[in-house]
Structures are given as structure tokens and as C-alpha cells.
Amino acid sequence: MTRQPRKRPRQARSRATVETLLEATTRVLVDHGFEKTTTNRVAxxxxxxxxSLYQYFPNKEALIGALVEVHFTRMRALFASTLAAVADGPLPLAARALIEAVMAGHREHPDLHRVVLEQLPRLGIQAERDGFDAFAVPLIASYIERRRADLRPADAHLAAWVLMRTLQPLVHAAVLRGPEFFADPAFIDEATALVVGYLAPVGEI
Amino acid sequence: MTRQPRKRPRQARSRATVETLLEATTRVLVDHGFEKTTTNRVAxxxxxxxxSLYQYFPNKEALIGALVEVHFTRMRALFASTLAAVADGPLPLAARALIEAVMAGHREHPDLHRVVLEQLPRLGIQAERDGFDAFAVPLIASYIERRRADLRPADAHLAAWVLMRTLQPLVHAAVLRGPEFFADPAFIDEATALVVGYLAPVGEI
Amino acid sequence: MTRQPRKRPRQARSRATVETLLEATTRVLVDHGFEKTTTNRVAxxxxxxxxSLYQYFPNKEALIGALVEVHFTRMRALFASTLAAVADGPLPLAARALIEAVMAGHREHPDLHRVVLEQLPRLGIQAERDGFDAFAVPLIASYIERRRADLRPADAHLAAWVLMRTLQPLVHAAVLRGPEFFADPAFIDEATALVVGYLAPVGEI
Amino acid sequence: MTRQPRKRPRQARSRATVETLLEATTRVLVDHGFEKTTTNRVAxxxxxxxxSLYQYFPNKEALIGALVEVHFTRMRALFASTLAAVADGPLPLAARALIEAVMAGHREHPDLHRVVLEQLPRLGIQAERDGFDAFAVPLIASYIERRRADLRPADAHLAAWVLMRTLQPLVHAAVLRGPEFFADPAFIDEATALVVGYLAPVGEI
DNA sequence: GATGAATGAGACTTCATTCAT
DNA sequence: CATGAATGAAGTCTCATTCAT
Structure with a gap:
């Protein structure tokens, strides 16, 4: 029911336990899949x-939820800092940089990411609102807004949403196709072309 | 293990039973969600x-799988016939027609589709690829190939894959956002722009 | 409940069906073991x-029971005729002949025999009374009785029972050890020595 | 699949639970037979x-298997100590003592033993060999070896095997015939005669 | 007589969660 | 706070048997 940790660990030992539990959850999830991930096995x-597990997480949902939260927190930070760094440069470079950043973010634990992403619907989390979109879409929208003169879309927010809902699955699909495909620069070229062609189809910038 | 129907119904009576079971599965899935969809409840x-359920479906997975298969079969037919109809017209019209066709396909039983889409990952990542991509990507690739002179992509197959892995989730996301968003013509405009901008960014066609 | 065939097949076709069913039971029993032998699979x-199966056998028990009965019928005939042939010769030859006859009887379908013998307790059949012992023990007892002067045992019936309960499992164990062991003449020598040593330990005959 | 206990009980409480479960299994097996022995009923x-049952036994087979193992463990100890005690005395006394020991071992819980013996085949033919033969045959063989001068058999190991595969079923058959027969001293006389006649038919010892 | 679809009680097993120690 | 034994509702699936066609 609740999805908040039962209590905030204040002592060092408690924090370590929570950490250990999340790592264990990750491993079990990756090794055995969601169906076979039981609280007993994680413990x-x-x-x-x-x-002890139930000391820190009121139920299984909260355990998975915490993991998902960690994932999104990392991705949000990665995304925000990358965008800030390239926001003032030319669009193609910015697009390429963001795509590469997101891909780098997934390259680290692709198995975990797959499993996390698969579980989103089941957790009743609206990925769009609670997860990443709610954070990233406004950022992209304001980027488009600022460059409105050079770009095609009339509705910046809608365009930002379309880009998010387009690029994220594309990157995930690429991750799932395996490292050989993933490393192919042609793929990043195409993803960049997709973004640029959508935002500035006449090639002004 | 198996996901094939256990035996083909031969008499009229049993065909009716299979039909009834699939309808019941749909209803239970929509009303209670996957977790609460038990074989006993469906029966x-x-x-x-x-x-009787187990006479025709070796396990729960096969039951859901059959439902998904019905979905994909309809979608393949819809996609192929639409593409055939618009393949010789201008790109923007073709793109728009395909997007609208796929969306129309989802509009019929949105609840069922939402639930089916949410269960895809669980049925094995292959489902998407085997179910639809393997069918649609070659069709799109040959379309691009034929118009290679007018279009940007060098690698027709890669471009077709990118489009598939881009548009399908986009449409699904739109479906999941609910009917209000779904009805918005601005969304179709944007999706069309995405396709056109990707394939022919300088607007030759 | 009942263990009698539901009705005696009078027509040729019926007899053929019963025959086919018994053969199928044998094959399923041998190939899949008792646990996996279902009436549906047999049919x-x-x-x-x-x-149709239930037309001729009122329940599963009756099906297996009929098979067991066939086995015992064959063995009884084999045993009786062999004993009749050697009853008047020297004990060691008689013993050896009987042992070899029983072994020959098992050599034909050792898998079936194993499975039949394993199922005896489950069928609630007192192997000793209904199966083979009730038939063979009196025969042996009367053989001992007739030669009482030359033989050791005081209680012919008890001795016959001891021999039965001794030789039958010994032969079965030999069958189960496989054909290499089975073919070893040393084994038959030992079994014969067992019988002779028991009946006439001082070697008078 | 596995027939090993799932986990070793560590606390006193859990050892008691395992004990209780085995006793309950015994009772249910004796009262209702194997077919009607369900894990739920045992629990x-x-x-x-x-x-709790499944905490210690991975499946029904393991439960029965544990019972059988207890039986064999007791019997092995009984057999080894008896043989050690009589190994240097005269053969007839040794034979009689061993037979009586094994019978005494069965006399304690005849119902349990009957049911255990009936289930042996179902638990895999190996049970007998692994459970007892593998232990007892070498002991008997070395006994024969040591007295090779006084005994008939040339191949000590074969003779030991023949004796095992002969006496064990004989005792079991006696157990299954019920206590009246069991108590008859004539039976033990005959069993002893069987052993002595086989090993030393000329009566030297 | 034959067919085979349908039945449904009941078997085995899992696992999130609690609570005495 | 930690432990881990215990719980038991609930889920998946089987199979001997029946009966409408």
C-alpha cells in the first residue's frame, strides 16, 4: 500500500542495511526476474x-519502488546537467549530446534497467508523471520555448512530450538489441537526425 | 513453457468455448488487472x-498470449492494407494515413489494448519484435528503398527499424494517456511531422 | 471399485478394442510410469x-487389473507346464529348470513386468493369494510332499511359501540388474544352489 | 526432484516441527495409505x-523419503552391530541372530514398515540398493571371505548379494503376512535353514 | 456403440507478511 | 533491533469420470 520507506534510517548501520537490501533486490531481479523475486530471497x-527487510520497507512494492526511484534520480541528474551544458550550442550538437548521455546512463546496468522499466506499469506508477517525464519534459519544453524562433513546433510542451516518448523507447530498444548494435555510430546518427528533423526540418540551424 | 494452444477445437461447441474464454480473459484483465487475473476467475x-480452460490453453501465459496474438493479427492486416493503399502517394499523406490507421486500431478496445500493451514485456521482449516488427519493418524498408532518391536515409532497414521503435511506443503512450488526448488532432500532426522530418528533412516531397 | 471388466466382449471388434487398450496401457505404463498413466492418454x-475405454473397463483400477491378470495367467501356465515336465527327475535339475523357466518368462517384457510388480500393492491385490503364490505354492508343496522322504522340510506348505517368496524377488532383482547380469550362468548356479541347499542340505539327491 | 531436506532446522522449535511432521506422515500413511496421503492432510x-511443511521438505516425495531414510538408518545400525556380535560364532547361530534382529527391527512399528516397504518401488528402485544393500552386501561378503574355507560359495560378493536379495524380501513378506505368522518360530527356523543350506550345504559347521 | 468436450474436486506448492524469541 | 520459524490464503494445474451429440 504505502510506498514510502517505513522510516528514514538515521544511523550508519541502518543506511548500510538499506543499501545492501537495494543491491540484493537488484541482483535478484536481474538474475531471476520479477516473478521469482521474493522478499525472502532478497533478504x-x-x-x-x-x-529486517520489513523493518525498512513496509512491503514488497516499497522495495521495488525505492529501486526505481534510485534509477530515476540518477537519470534526472544526468539529463539535467547534460542539457545545461549544451543548451546554448547548436541544436544538432545538443541533440547528439543528450542522446549519448541517456545511452551512457543505460550502458552501466542494462539488465537492471530493463527489469525496472518492465515493472513500471505494474507498480501503478505513471511513468510519465512520477518518473522521468514529469521532470524532463518541462526542461525540454523550456529549451524549445527559448529557441522558438528557430524551431518548428508551435506547442513546445507537446513537442517535448513527443520527443521524450520517442527517444526513450528508442534508446531502450537499442540497449536491448545488445552492445554490438549499441556501439554502432550509425544508430546515434539516425537518432540525432530524428530529433533535428522533427524540431528544425528545414535545416535552419 | 509452451505458448501454443494445447489442441485445436474441432467441434462447434469447443470453438465457442475458446471464444468465450478469450472474451472472459479480456474482461477479467480489464476489470482486475494482470495480477488478479487467475485461471479460475477467467473460467x-x-x-x-x-x-475446460486447460483443455485449450496449457497455462495462464498461453491464455494471455492468445489474446495478444489476436491483437497483433488485426494490426498486421490493418497496417499492410493501409500501406498498400498509400504507398504511391506523397510521403506526408502516407505517414498520416498509417499513423491514423494504427490509432484507429487501438481506438476500438482501448482498455483491452492498454492491458495487452502493459503485459507485452512480461510475455517476453520478443513479443513486440516477433509480433509486429518482424512483419512491419521489412514493409517499411522496401517502401523507403523504392523512394530512396527522394529520402534521406542511407540504410533503409535501419531507418525502418528506427521508425517502428519510435512510432509504436509513441502511439501506445498516446493510447495510455486516455481518450481526451487521443482525440487531439495536434498529436497526429506532430507524429506525422516526426516521420516526415526524419525521412525527408528538407521537405522535397 | 469393481475390478471386473464391465462386460464381456462378444463381438470380434470389441475383443480387438480390448486388446488394443491393454497394449496401449502396457506401452504407456512402460514409457511414462504409473503416475503419468492416465486413462485419457491410454485411450x-x-x-x-x-x-470407449469406459465401455469396457469401469475404472482405471480395472484396466491395470486386467493387465496384471494377463501377466499372471501366462506365468501360471509356464510354471505349471515346466513343473509337470521335471517333477520326476532329480531335484537339482528340476530346480534349475524352474528357475530358468521363470527367468525366460520375464525376459520377454522386463519393463512391463517391473511396472506390474510395483503396482501390485497399490491395487490392493494380495499378490500371495490372488496372484501367483496361491497357484504355485500348492504345486510346490505337493511336489515336496511327494518327495518328503528325500527332503528336509517338515512343513511342506511353509517350505513352498518360503521358496516362492525367495526365488521370485531374486529373479526380479536379477532382471532389474540388466541383461549382462541376467545372462551370467553363475547366477543361475547360485539360485539353484539356494533351492537345493534349502530342500536337501545334506546332498542326498 | 530433490529429495533432500530443504533446510536444516536450527532452533529447538523447528526441530520439534520436523519431528512432528514425520510422525504425522507416519500416521497418515498408516491410516489412509499413500494415495490419500496429501501434504495438506499431513500438515x-x-x-x-x-x-511449515514446505519449509523443511521440498515436496511430498521428500517427506516420504525422509521416513524411509529413518527406517534404513535404524536397520543399518541394527544389522551392523548384530553382525559384529555374532561374526565369530558358528554359522547357524549367526544366521539366526541376524534374521531375528532384522525381524525385531520390523516388529516395532509393523504398520509403518508395511507402508514404507510398499512405497519403496515408487521412490525409485535405487532406494533398496542404496538404502541397505550397498551397506550390507559388503559386510556379508567380507564375512564370507573370512570364512571362505568353511563355506561353499566361490564368489563371496555374488553370494552376499543373493542372500540380501533373498532374505530381505522374505522378511518383508513375513511382515506383510501379519503378526500371527510373524510370531511363528517355525518361520525363523526355515529362514535360518535357507541361509545355512546355501552357504554350507554339507553342514560342516 | 463411439466420440470427445466438459466437469470440478482436490492435489501440490508459493510467498508476502507476522510475531515470539 | 534482529532473527527466522510459522502462517495460510490463494494460485496453478491434473485427471478420473460423465454425458450430450
Whole structure:
């Protein structure tokens, strides 16, 4: 029911336990899949008793939820800092940089990411609102807004949403196709062309 | 394990049973969600015994799988016939027609489709690729190939894949946002712009 | 409940069906083991509908029971005729002949025999009374009785029972050890020594 | 699949639970037979939840297997100590002592033993060999070896195997015939005669 | 007589969660 | 705070048997 951690760990030991539990959850999720991820198994892998798990997470949902939150927190930071760095440069460079940043973010733990993304609907989380979109779409929208003169879209927010809902799955699909495909520069060229062609189809910039 | 129907119904009676079971699955899935969709409940709603369910579907997965298959079969037919009809016209019209066709395909049973789309990952990532991409990507690739002179992409197959992995999630996201958003013509405009901008950014056609 | 065939097949076709069903039962039993022997599978292998199976056998027990009965009928005939042939010769030859006869009887379908013997307790059949012992023990007892002067045992019936309960499992164990062991003449020598040593330990005959 | 206990009980409480479960299994097996012995019924009789049962036994087979193992462990100890005690005395006394020991081992819980013996084939033919033969045959073989001068058999190992595969079923058959027969001293006389006649038919010892 | 679809009780097993120690 | 034994509702699936066609 609740999806907040039952209590904020104040002591160092508690924080360590929580950390260990999240890592164990990751491993079990990646190794065995969601269906076989039981709280008992997670506790065992974490080297902790089930009771302790329930000390920090009121239920299974909260456990997975915390993991998802970690993922999104990392991605938000990555995205925001990259955008800030390239916001004033030419569009093609900015697009390419953002795409590469997101791909880099997934390259680290592709298995975990797949499993996390697959579980979003099940957690009743509106990925769009609670996850990443709610954070990234406004950023992109204001970027488009600022450059409105050079870009095609009339509705900056809608365009930002379209880009998000387009690029994210594209990157995920690329991740899932495996590292050989992933490393192919042709793919990044095409993704960049998609963004640029959508925002500035006449090639003004 | 298996996801094939256990046996083909031969008599009229059993064909009706299979039909009833699929309808019941749809209803239970829509009303209660995947987690609460049990074989017993489906059988009960279908007014049939569990045993009969297992006569035709070796397990729960096969039941959902059959539903997904029905969905994909319809979509493939819809996609192929629409593409055939617009393949010789101007690109923007073709793009718009295809997008509208796919959206129309989802408009019929939006609840069912939402639930089917949410279950795809669980049925194996292959589902999407095998179900639709393997069918649609070659069609699009040959379309691009034929018009290679007018279009930007060098690698027709890669471009077709990018479009598939881009548009499909975009449409799905739109479906999941609900009917109000779905009805907005601005969304179709933007999706069309995405395709056109990607394939012919300088607007030759 | 009942263990009698539901009705005696009078027509040729019926007799053929019963025959086919028994053969199918044998094959399924040997190939899949008792646990996986279902009436539906037997009917399928027999190329007959389950309904037809129940036309001739009131329940599963009766089906297996009929098979067991066939086995015992063959063995009884084999045993009786062999004993009749050697009853008047020297004990060691008689013993050896009987042992070899029983072994020959098992050599034909060792898998079937194993499975039949394993199922005896489950069928609630007192192997000793209904199966083979009730038939063979009196025969052996009367053999001992007739030669009482030359043999050790005081209680012919008890001795016959001991021999039965001794040799039968010994032969079965030999069958289960496989054909290499089975073919070893040393084994038959030992089994013969067992019988002779028991009946006439001082070697008078 | 597995027939090993799922986890070793560490606390006193859990050891008690395992004990209770085995006793309950015994009772249910004796009262209702194998077919009607369900894990739920066993748990209920044990006054424990099914979950607890599955905490210690991965499946029904393992439960029965544990019972059988207890039986064999007792029998092995009984057999080894008896043989050690009589190994240096005269053969007839040794034979009689061993037979009586094994019978005494069965006399304690005849119902349980009957049911265990009936289930052996179902648990895999290996059970007998692994459970007892692999242990007892070498012991008997070395006994024969040591007295090779006084005994008939040339191949000590073969003779030991023949004796095992002969006496064990004989005792079991006696157990299954019920206590009246069991108590008859004439039976033990005959069994002893069987062993002595086989090993030393000329009666030297 | 034959067919085979349908039945449904009941078997085995899992796992999130609690609570005595 | 930690432990881990215990819980038990609930889920998936099987199969002997029946009966309408």
C-alpha cells in the first residue's frame, strides 16, 4: 500500500542495511526476474533476515519502488546537467549530446534497467508523471520555448512530450538489441537526425 | 513453457468455448488487472470449468498470449492494407494515413489494448519484435528503398527499424494517456511531422 | 471399485478394442510410469476415445487389473507346464529348470513386468493369494510332499511359501540388474544352489 | 526432484516441527495409505501449516523419503552391530541372530514398515540398493571371505548379494503376512535353514 | 456403440507478511 | 533491533469420470 520507506534510517548501520537490501533486490531481479523475486530471497541474498527487510520497507512494492526511484534520480541528474551544458550550442550538437548521455546512463546496468522499466506499469506508477517525464519534459519544453524562433513546433510542451516518448523507447530498444548494435555510430546518427528533423526540418540551424 | 494452444477445437461447441474464454480473459484483465487475473476467475467468468480452460490453453501465459496474438493479427492486416493503399502517394499523406490507421486500431478496445500493451514485456521482449516488427519493418524498408532518391536515409532497414521503435511506443503512450488526448488532432500532426522530418528533412516531397 | 471388466466382449471388434487398450496401457505404463498413466492418454495411444475405454473397463483400477491378470495367467501356465515336465527327475535339475523357466518368462517384457510388480500393492491385490503364490505354492508343496522322504522340510506348505517368496524377488532383482547380469550362468548356479541347499542340505539327491 | 531436506532446522522449535511432521506422515500413511496421503492432510494432522511443511521438505516425495531414510538408518545400525556380535560364532547361530534382529527391527512399528516397504518401488528402485544393500552386501561378503574355507560359495560378493536379495524380501513378506505368522518360530527356523543350506550345504559347521 | 468436450474436486506448492524469541 | 520459524490464503494445474451429440 504505502510506498514510502517505513522510516528514514538515521544511523550508519541502518543506511548500510538499506543499501545492501537495494543491491540484493537488484541482483535478484536481474538474475531471476520479477516473478521469482521474493522478499525472502532478497533478504537471503542481502545476508539479512526477512524481518529486517520489513523493518525498512513496509512491503514488497516499497522495495521495488525505492529501486526505481534510485534509477530515476540518477537519470534526472544526468539529463539535467547534460542539457545545461549544451543548451546554448547548436541544436544538432545538443541533440547528439543528450542522446549519448541517456545511452551512457543505460550502458552501466542494462539488465537492471530493463527489469525496472518492465515493472513500471505494474507498480501503478505513471511513468510519465512520477518518473522521468514529469521532470524532463518541462526542461525540454523550456529549451524549445527559448529557441522558438528557430524551431518548428508551435506547442513546445507537446513537442517535448513527443520527443521524450520517442527517444526513450528508442534508446531502450537499442540497449536491448545488445552492445554490438549499441556501439554502432550509425544508430546515434539516425537518432540525432530524428530529433533535428522533427524540431528544425528545414535545416535552419 | 509452451505458448501454443494445447489442441485445436474441432467441434462447434469447443470453438465457442475458446471464444468465450478469450472474451472472459479480456474482461477479467480489464476489470482486475494482470495480477488478479487467475485461471479460475477467467473460467468462472466464462461460465466454464477450469478443466475446460486447460483443455485449450496449457497455462495462464498461453491464455494471455492468445489474446495478444489476436491483437497483433488485426494490426498486421490493418497496417499492410493501409500501406498498400498509400504507398504511391506523397510521403506526408502516407505517414498520416498509417499513423491514423494504427490509432484507429487501438481506438476500438482501448482498455483491452492498454492491458495487452502493459503485459507485452512480461510475455517476453520478443513479443513486440516477433509480433509486429518482424512483419512491419521489412514493409517499411522496401517502401523507403523504392523512394530512396527522394529520402534521406542511407540504410533503409535501419531507418525502418528506427521508425517502428519510435512510432509504436509513441502511439501506445498516446493510447495510455486516455481518450481526451487521443482525440487531439495536434498529436497526429506532430507524429506525422516526426516521420516526415526524419525521412525527408528538407521537405522535397 | 469393481475390478471386473464391465462386460464381456462378444463381438470380434470389441475383443480387438480390448486388446488394443491393454497394449496401449502396457506401452504407456512402460514409457511414462504409473503416475503419468492416465486413462485419457491410454485411450489416445490406443486410438480410441475415452468413452470407449469406459465401455469396457469401469475404472482405471480395472484396466491395470486386467493387465496384471494377463501377466499372471501366462506365468501360471509356464510354471505349471515346466513343473509337470521335471517333477520326476532329480531335484537339482528340476530346480534349475524352474528357475530358468521363470527367468525366460520375464525376459520377454522386463519393463512391463517391473511396472506390474510395483503396482501390485497399490491395487490392493494380495499378490500371495490372488496372484501367483496361491497357484504355485500348492504345486510346490505337493511336489515336496511327494518327495518328503528325500527332503528336509517338515512343513511342506511353509517350505513352498518360503521358496516362492525367495526365488521370485531374486529373479526380479536379477532382471532389474540388466541383461549382462541376467545372462551370467553363475547366477543361475547360485539360485539353484539356494533351492537345493534349502530342500536337501545334506546332498542326498 | 530433490529429495533432500530443504533446510536444516536450527532452533529447538523447528526441530520439534520436523519431528512432528514425520510422525504425522507416519500416521497418515498408516491410516489412509499413500494415495490419500496429501501434504495438506499431513500438515493438518501435525497441527502445523502447509507452509511449515514446505519449509523443511521440498515436496511430498521428500517427506516420504525422509521416513524411509529413518527406517534404513535404524536397520543399518541394527544389522551392523548384530553382525559384529555374532561374526565369530558358528554359522547357524549367526544366521539366526541376524534374521531375528532384522525381524525385531520390523516388529516395532509393523504398520509403518508395511507402508514404507510398499512405497519403496515408487521412490525409485535405487532406494533398496542404496538404502541397505550397498551397506550390507559388503559386510556379508567380507564375512564370507573370512570364512571362505568353511563355506561353499566361490564368489563371496555374488553370494552376499543373493542372500540380501533373498532374505530381505522374505522378511518383508513375513511382515506383510501379519503378526500371527510373524510370531511363528517355525518361520525363523526355515529362514535360518535357507541361509545355512546355501552357504554350507554339507553342514560342516 | 463411439466420440470427445466438459466437469470440478482436490492435489501440490508459493510467498508476502507476522510475531515470539 | 534482529532473527527466522510459522502462517495460510490463494494460485496453478491434473485427471478420473460423465454425458450430450
Amino acid at each position: 537471503e541474498v542481502a545476508g539479512v533476515s526477512v524481518g | 468462472e467468468v466464462a461460465g466454464v470449468s477450469v478443466g | 489416445e495411444v490406443a486410438g480410441v476415445s475415452v468413452g | 493438518e494432522v501435525a497441527g502445523v501449516s502447509v507452509g
